[in-house]
Amino acid sequence: MEHSKKGRARRKNPSDPNVEGVRRATIMKRVHMARKRGERIPVTFDDKGQPEGKHGDELMSWIGVLAREHVPIWIQDWRSRDLDQVKDIIWKETVTSFTVDGSFRTACIKSCGEAARNFRHDLYKTFVEGFLKEESVWTRPQKVIDNYPNIEEEDWVKFVQYRTSSQFQQLSDRGSEIRTNNEYSSRGGRDGYRKLDQENFKKTGKYVKRDCLWLxxxxxxxxxxxxxxxxxxxxxxxxxxxxxSQGTFESVGTSDVLSHALSRPEHKGRVRGQSKFVKPSQYFNLNRSSSKDLEVQSMRREIEELKALVRGLCASKDVAPSVDPNNVPTVDQHNSVKASCSAQGKQHGDSDPPTMAVDSQECKLYIIDEVQGGQVHVAFGRAWLESLPTETVHGIPLGEGNVRVSINVPKLKKAPLPIPTYEATTVEDAINGFVAWPKTLVELDTSMNKASRGPSHVADPESGKKNAKESLEKKPSTLGQSSMRQGNQIEVPISYTIMTFEMPVFLSYEDIYEFINLQEISANCILVYMRYLEELCRINGQADKFAFVSPTLISPGPIGLEDYGRRRN
Incomplete structure (x- = not known):
């Protein structure tokens, strides 16, 4: 037996020792014998949830056998609900042969889908691709009949039809293009990350970091x-x-050495440099804290949130807090999106000022609309314009062209952040917290408060406490009444897609009052909310999936369905 560069065990061709043969299909005699005796093979899993040892290898090989025996070769999408019955059979065959619990089902079905895809690829390369011009391609080859008797003649015809169709050719070309553009080629062989990771663990007694494993x-x-x-x-x-190792770089969540080295964000649902069995919550240690650790982390997050709230209130009132929040003991690791930044508290005896920029100003925050182009206003906040590129937010340097901002009032809560973090991906996630934002997408609002000096600004501490307390005690109804007087109106433009013609809607004092006090709202309020939903769908690329129609266009009366049809025409 010799190993090829792909790590596959191949037998020499008996007729020509210099020519490699094809790796034979596994039949798993040992598993079949155990099933006849009514026994199940015990499987153990490592701390990452990966099957390990000889029995773990047998489990993975068995899943490959089930893929060849039960998954039709003509399927187009393994995720189809039409294959649920096949998946149930595969899982039943697995638990009948091996001691695995229900938590392994998802990984089992996923592995079976991959094995079935590889099997179909091998069939095409071996028996179809080189014989497309021959009529015999539509008939099962004798080797297929001998080795895979479960493949019927009808299945083979469907398989060849799909593989030679223009639909499959388009998918194949797209896959080839993606593969060509891939900068990194894995050379680890069929054992993959699972075996490599476990072999390293046996040698050293600990798991290797994923950046080393990836290399x-x-x-x-x-x-x-x-x-x-x-x-x-x-x-x-x-x-x-x-x-x-020198303390100048900190790995936080998915923002670690490997993600920075590759300059690529982590994929959701899987971990780069690890096997398919490893989940992000497992690898990044998000769910392994003891109850005491969770309690401590919760208290630390509350402290950071309170510090951020005090900073925001004092900055909005242009006063300094009576107690410098930066002198409060800081959390060792900033794992929360709330008030996570690189500012370090000033210790007793220190004379140097904080290295974090302290100038801030009210601003409007925008993102790029990738669908229709242009910029979209998504939130109000404060920007620290003198932020240094080396300053960190959530352990990650701001970088050139970015500033530190705090989001105070969201306009589009579900809008994506231009620079997302592991915990915050939308505007809603980052409310009252610090995030990095491209400076070109920050618009200073000169009509609002002047730039404040933050904690370093000297002001009356008692005045700061009084103003902060008054702001906290204000209810939404009070805030609404104080910001709008009777007789005033707010003009909101409504797009063509809702009204079939451009027109503004005016929200009166009464409209705002009814909305704030949870009373029956007017049609104008409904129109404004529909405008918000429409803009949100457009930002998220879902404008072609939803339609919004004004209630006045479909209600009985002079402006009803008939008139709506005339306007559309």
Whole structure:
């Protein structure tokens, strides 16, 4: 037996020893014998949830056998609900043969889908691709009949029809293009990250960091990195690891050494540099804290939120807090989106001022509309315009062209952040907290308060406490009445897609009052809310999925359905 570069065990061709043969299909005799005796093979899992040892390897091979025996070769999408019965059979066959619990079902079905896809690919490459011009391609080859008797003639015809269709060709071309643009080529073989990770654990007694595991997976059999992109990534990994050991770089959640070295955000639902069995919540240690640790973390988050609230209130009133929030003991690791920044408290005896920029000003925050172009106003907040590129938010440097902002009043809560973090991806997630924002998307609001000096501004402490208390005690109804007087109106433009013609809607004092006090609202309030929903759908690229129609256009009366049809025409 010899191992190819892909790590597959292949047998020599008996007729020509210099020609490699094809890896034979696994039949799993040991599993079948155990089933006949009414026994199940015990499987153990490591701390990451990966099947381990000899029995773990047998489990993965067994899933491949089930994929060949039960998954039709003509399917187009493994996620289809039409295949739920097939998936149930596969899971039942798995739990009948191995001791696994229900938590493994998702990984089992996913692995089976991958194995079935690879099997269909091998069938096409071996028996179809080189025989497309021959009539015999539509008939099952004898080798398929001998080795895979579960494949019927009808299944084979459907398989060839789909694989030779223009629909599949488009998918294949798109996949080839993606593969061509991939900078990094994995060379670890069919064992993948799971076996590599477990082998390293046996040698060292601990799990290797994912950046080291990722680099090892890119190496050839000689232990060298072949691609220039991989070599550059290796240099960056070493550089960030050095910075981390020196304390100048901090890994927080998915923002760690590997993500910075590759300059790519982490994919949701999976962990780069780890096997498919490892979930983000497992690897990034988000759900392993003891009850005491969770309580301490909760208290620390509350402290940070209170500090952010005090800063925001004092900044909006242009006063300084009576107690400098920065002198409160800081949390060792800023894991919360609330008030997480690089400002360090001033210790007793220190004479140097904080390195964090303290100038801030009221502003409007925008994002780029990737669908229709242009900028969209998503929130009001404060911006620290003198923020340094080395200043950090959630342990990540701001970088060139970005500033630190705090979001006070959201306009579009579900709008995505231009620079998301692991915990905050939308405007709603970052309310009353600090995030990084491109400076070009920050518009200073000169009509609002002047720039404040934050904690370093000297003012009357008692006045600051009084103003903060008054702001906290104000109810929404009081705020609404104080910001709008009777007789005043707010003009809100309504788009063509709702009214079939451009027109403004005017919200009166009474409209605002009824809305704030949870009374029956007017049609104008409904129109404004529909305008908000329409804009939200447009920002999220869902404008073609939803339609909004004014209630006045479909209500009985002179402006009803008939008139609506005339206007549309």
């Amino acid at each position: 090892e997976q890119q190496m050839g059999l000689d232990g060298e990195l072949k691609d220039a992109a991989c070599q550059k990534a290796s240099e960056l990994v070493m550089e960030f690891n050095t910075q981390e």
